[in-house]
Structure formats: structure tokens, C-alpha cells
Amino acid sequence: MNQDRPGIFEEIREFPDAAAARRFASLYGLEQTKDRLLKEARLLLDPESLSAWSRKHHGKKIQIGDFFRDRPPLFIFAGDVGTGKTALAETFGDAIARDAGINVTLFELSLNTRGTGAVGEMTSLISAAFAEVRGHARKAASRDGKHRSGIILLIDEADALAQSRDLSQMHHEDRAGVNALIRGVDDLATGSLPAIVVMCTNRVDALDPAVRRRAAATFTFSRPNDSQRRALLDPLLEEVGFTKAQIQSVVDATGPTNGRDYGYTYSDLTQRLLPGLLLAAYPSKPITFDMAKQVVDSHPPTPPFNGQSQWATQNRKRFRSRRSSSAFSNRWRRS
Ligand SMILES: Nc1ncnc2c1ncn2[C@@H]1O[C@H](COP(=O)(O)OP(=O)(O)OP(=O)(O)O)[C@@H](O)[C@H]1O
Ligand SMILES: [Mg+2]
Known part of the structure; x- marks a missing residue:
């Protein structure tokens, strides 16, 4: 890991990992979410599998695939407390690693325990996190063929950061943090890098519209019926x-x-x-x-x-x- 910037990430995890597999399997009531998430995330981290599917079933690389590939690699996990957002975000990388036969690394940034409010702190934290993730993703990327590995950046408790820029009381500093986040996501998308960003929040309505609009998918988590x-x-x-x-x-x-x-x-x-x-x-x-x-x-x-x-x-x-x-x-x- 980058020794110059200790402590950007709360946690860095490597998959496959047996403990993550067990934790992923023990999450109840999320079958549909898991299915859709795994498909979406696999296509981003392992685009070669999309080309292979396309050639097999349509005899060539179909153009619809390009639209899919060009989406910002952002997923939002939204919903009630204690419903598995963090647990799923921390473990689905294992399932992708196994399905795609690649290594996946998860970088976890928790904003809840970050950002004391010092000027510039939130923005530089976000910028540093994206820079590091981009660096790893570039090394993992392959121009043609299969990426060597995949990267997941988890931004937990994201409400702290991605509040709507419309809020009049929003501090200039928070605004800059949201902008850094949007830039980071867009840079990953334009580089077609094998990296995805997951943001967890209890308050999806409070997220900045520009952030919400970028999400390739928003998954809603609720209490068990x-x-x-x-x-x-x-x-x-x-x-x-x-x-x-x-x-x-x-x-x-x-x-x-x-x-x-x-x-x-x-x-x-x-x-x-x-x-x-x-x-x-x-x-x-x-x-x-x-x-x-x-x-x-x-x-x-x-x-x-x-x-x-x-x-x-x-x-x-x-x-x-x-x-x-x-x-x-x-x-x-x-x-
Ligand atoms: N769907 C689920 N099935 C089984 N256990 C679950 C599920 N969701 C949560 N849990 C249990 O509750 C713990 C806490 O869940 P988690 O931290 O993922 O909640 P969260 O949605 O991130 O909540 P918060 O919004 O408070 O951060 C998990 O580690 C797990 O033990
Ligand atoms: Mg959580």
C-alpha cells in the first residue's frame, strides 16, 4: 500500500476470502439485490465476459454493450439502519472474484469517523482516495482482454459527504467534497478502469442530485417482512x-x-x-x-x-x- 498517505482507508480487503463468502451467504432477504448487483458489478470489473457473451449469442460485439460499459461505475446502497448495506458492500467482492476468476481488492472509506471539519480535509481525503484507487485500477487494467484484477471503493455513511449542494446552509468545504467525488467517479468511467464505487447511505434523498444521477443502480434495503x-x-x-x-x-x-x-x-x-x-x-x-x-x-x-x-x-x-x-x-x- 501507499506508505505516503497512511490511514486514508479504514480497511483494505482482498478477495477471494472464505470469511467474506460466509458472511455474504448469511445475509437474508437480499437475493434479488445480490443477483442484480453481481451481474452489474461483474460486467464492470470483467468486461471481457460481456464481449464473450455477445460473441456467443449475437455472433459479434453488439453496440448495446457500449452503453452499458460507459455508465459511471457507481452503485448506491440506500435504506434503513441494520439492513445489510455495509455487510453486503464489504463482501460482494468475494462473489465477483470467484465468478470472474480474478482477484478483487476492497478499499473502505468511512466518512462517519472522518473529517473533523478542518478546511480542505474532506475534499483532500476524497481526492486522495480516488487517486489511490485509480492508480491501482490502472495497474490492474488490460487494454484488450481480461483485467488482471478488480477494485471496489466503498464510501460508507456517505450522507456525511454527498449532501445536496442545494442546501443553502451547506458549507463551501462540503460542496468541494461533493465535486471531488463526482470528478472521481467520472474519471473512473472515462478511463474504462476495472473499478467500482459503492456509496452507502440512510438518507438517499439527502444525496446530491448529481451524485444520484450518476448511479448505475440504486439498491434499496429494508427491514425484513x-x-x-x-x-x-x-x-x-x-x-x-x-x-x-x-x-x-x-x-x-x-x-x-x-x-x-x-x-x-x-x-x-x-x-x-x-x-x-x-x-x-x-x-x-x-x-x-x-x-x-x-x-x-x-x-x-x-x-x-x-x-x-x-x-x-x-x-x-x-x-x-x-x-x-x-x-x-x-x-x-x-x-
Ligand atoms: N439481511 C441481513 N441478513 C442477516 N443479517 C443481517 C442482514 N442485514 C444486517 N444483518 C446483520 O446486522 C449487522 C449490521 O448490518 P449492516 O452494518 O450491514 O447494516 P447497515 O444497513 O449498514 O446499517 P447502518 O445504516 O446502520 O449502517 C450485519 O453484520 C449482520 O450481522
Ligand atoms: Mg452501515
């Missing part, structure tokens, strides 16, 4: 002896219920509820349905990100006080 929560919970709870009716009760209680218009996020389930259940039982008891009721009541779901649900914002205060008195108890069925 009933059947997605059931798909996740069913095998895990069945294994510890829950009946189907008991599992359904947990599925119901973790959905929008009791006047709350939102259910549990994926991370509420996998990182809070299920570990909470285990901790309630360990070390002296088995996991039981009664325990699950208590754990659900004591682990309410994360409210949606500000602005996504006006209802939630208005009622958050009211709910906070209700939660303490086991707000969901009356939802439990007799099982």
Missing part, C-alpha cells in the same frame, strides 16, 4: 425446541405491532435479540419460549432513521415511556 423474519428465525428456534406456533408468535412480536409501524431490523434480530436469548439462558438453563417473550419485551426494535418515518419520529417519545411496561406482552399468543 413477516416471511423474511420467519425464514431467519424458524430454523434457529426450531433447533432449540420451539413449536411452530411459538415461532410464529416470535415472528409476530418482532413485526410492526402494538401501534408501532416498524418491526425489527436484521441487525436487531441477529445482533441483539438472538444473543440476548442465549445470554438469558446461559449458563444454567435451556432456551425456552417464556424466555423469548421476556427478551423480546426487553429488546425493542431500533426506530427508523430520522426522516424515514414521520410517524416514528412523532411517536418515539410516547413509545419510550410505554416500552418500560412490557409494551408487547398482549401480543403474545397462548402457545
Whole structure:
């Protein structure tokens, strides 16, 4: 790595990587997103596969392929908290590496923990990140034939940067950061380099229109619905002896219920509820349905990100006080 500029990236990962493959496979409810993303990203990082397809099925390189190739290599992952945006962005490079038979390197820039507001800092960070990614992509590129490897630049928590330039209160410095980002994406596109940029955000509406317009695709992530929560919970709870009716009760209680218009996020389930259940039982008891009721009541779901649900914002205060008195108890069925 470039020793001159230590610390531009939070993380640099190389694929294929077995741990990433496992994490990618464990993301539920994202089948359509995964399929489309892998196709899109593979065509950008491995354009030779597009030529091969074109020759095989149309006998030559078809012109539609040029339009595809010339799109800015930008994907936006937008949506609610804890729904897998970062997890997918950090792992899909592994699937591409395996499909395309190339190495893929992920450079991860988290703006959340960056940019203390010092003049020029955000802009130079973004410019430096793109310069470095461009350098790697040039080395990996092949004029004709297959690229040697592919590069992914992940800009997580991108709302920090790509706010709409229209906002009157927007600081001059932020504007310059947005411009640096747009220039960086455009440079990658015109060079036909094997690099793609993924931006994750909770607030796609707040992104600059010029950034949004450049996105080859915007993927929307949401909380799991009933059947997605059931798909996740069913095998895990069945294994510890829950009946189907008991599992359904947990599925119901973790959905929008009791006047709350939102259910549990994926991370509420996998990182809070299920570990909470285990901790309630360990070390002296088995996991039981009664325990699950208590754990659900004591682990309410994360409210949606500000602005996504006006209802939630208005009622958050009211709910906070209700939660303490086991707000969901009356939802439990007799099982
Ligand atoms: N679709 C999913 N299937 C299974 N587990 C998930 C899913 N989405 C999230 N998780 C779990 O929640 C954790 C946090 O998810 P992640 O960081 O990707 O959320 P996010 O969408 O980036 O949220 P934020 O907007 O708060 O950054 C993941 O590491 C994973 O354990
Ligand atoms: Mg995230």
C-alpha cells in the first residue's frame, strides 16, 4: 500500500476470502439485490465476459454493450439502519472474484469517523482516495482482454459527504467534497478502469442530485417482512425446541405491532435479540419460549432513521415511556 498517505482507508480487503463468502451467504432477504448487483458489478470489473457473451449469442460485439460499459461505475446502497448495506458492500467482492476468476481488492472509506471539519480535509481525503484507487485500477487494467484484477471503493455513511449542494446552509468545504467525488467517479468511467464505487447511505434523498444521477443502480434495503423474519428465525428456534406456533408468535412480536409501524431490523434480530436469548439462558438453563417473550419485551426494535418515518419520529417519545411496561406482552399468543 501507499506508505505516503497512511490511514486514508479504514480497511483494505482482498478477495477471494472464505470469511467474506460466509458472511455474504448469511445475509437474508437480499437475493434479488445480490443477483442484480453481481451481474452489474461483474460486467464492470470483467468486461471481457460481456464481449464473450455477445460473441456467443449475437455472433459479434453488439453496440448495446457500449452503453452499458460507459455508465459511471457507481452503485448506491440506500435504506434503513441494520439492513445489510455495509455487510453486503464489504463482501460482494468475494462473489465477483470467484465468478470472474480474478482477484478483487476492497478499499473502505468511512466518512462517519472522518473529517473533523478542518478546511480542505474532506475534499483532500476524497481526492486522495480516488487517486489511490485509480492508480491501482490502472495497474490492474488490460487494454484488450481480461483485467488482471478488480477494485471496489466503498464510501460508507456517505450522507456525511454527498449532501445536496442545494442546501443553502451547506458549507463551501462540503460542496468541494461533493465535486471531488463526482470528478472521481467520472474519471473512473472515462478511463474504462476495472473499478467500482459503492456509496452507502440512510438518507438517499439527502444525496446530491448529481451524485444520484450518476448511479448505475440504486439498491434499496429494508427491514425484513413477516416471511423474511420467519425464514431467519424458524430454523434457529426450531433447533432449540420451539413449536411452530411459538415461532410464529416470535415472528409476530418482532413485526410492526402494538401501534408501532416498524418491526425489527436484521441487525436487531441477529445482533441483539438472538444473543440476548442465549445470554438469558446461559449458563444454567435451556432456551425456552417464556424466555423469548421476556427478551423480546426487553429488546425493542431500533426506530427508523430520522426522516424515514414521520410517524416514528412523532411517536418515539410516547413509545419510550410505554416500552418500560412490557409494551408487547398482549401480543403474545397462548402457545
Ligand atoms: N439481511 C441481513 N441478513 C442477516 N443479517 C443481517 C442482514 N442485514 C444486517 N444483518 C446483520 O446486522 C449487522 C449490521 O448490518 P449492516 O452494518 O450491514 O447494516 P447497515 O444497513 O449498514 O446499517 P447502518 O445504516 O446502520 O449502517 C450485519 O453484520 C449482520 O450481522
Ligand atoms: Mg452501515
